[in-house]
Amino acid sequence: MEWWKTIAPLVGVVLGSLGTLLGQKLADTRSLRRDRILAQEEAKLRLRAERIALQREAIMEIQHGLEAVMAANVPSRGRSLSNEFRAAATQSTLHLNAHIARLEDRDLAVSVQEWLGAAHASREAARTALDDLQDHLSRHLRSLYSDQPGE
Incomplete structure (x- = not known):
């Protein structure tokens, strides 16, 4: 009996199986x-979108906070502010610093x-600077919206 005729198909099956496993x-x-x-x-895209959303939120909160600080610290002529209003404005300033x-x-x-x-000389000077x-904040906010990846 020729043993290689029996072994050759088995070797072919084993080599074929190994090739299939490797592939x-x-x-x-x-x-x-x-x-x-x-x-x-x-x-990365998700983190970038979250970062941009946080930046947008911070800028919008800063814009609102600046208006509140303006109203609290630079009153119009003939208008006085209560201590409670000033305390609320101080609290608002603390939140504003967190957003900054x-x-x-x-x-x-x-x-x-x-x-x-800054110590603004007048309400008009403060308003102009604000x-x-x-x-500047709005331009930065618009650039954040234009850079937003597709959602």
């Missing part, structure tokens, strides 16, 4: 790598802090 392993590795890369890209700390644009944050710390600052 499947390579396909699985490629698939896992592709899935990992896609998951990382999705996570969340800004990624340090120049913008410094501009807001400078306006808050309007310029609000314009």
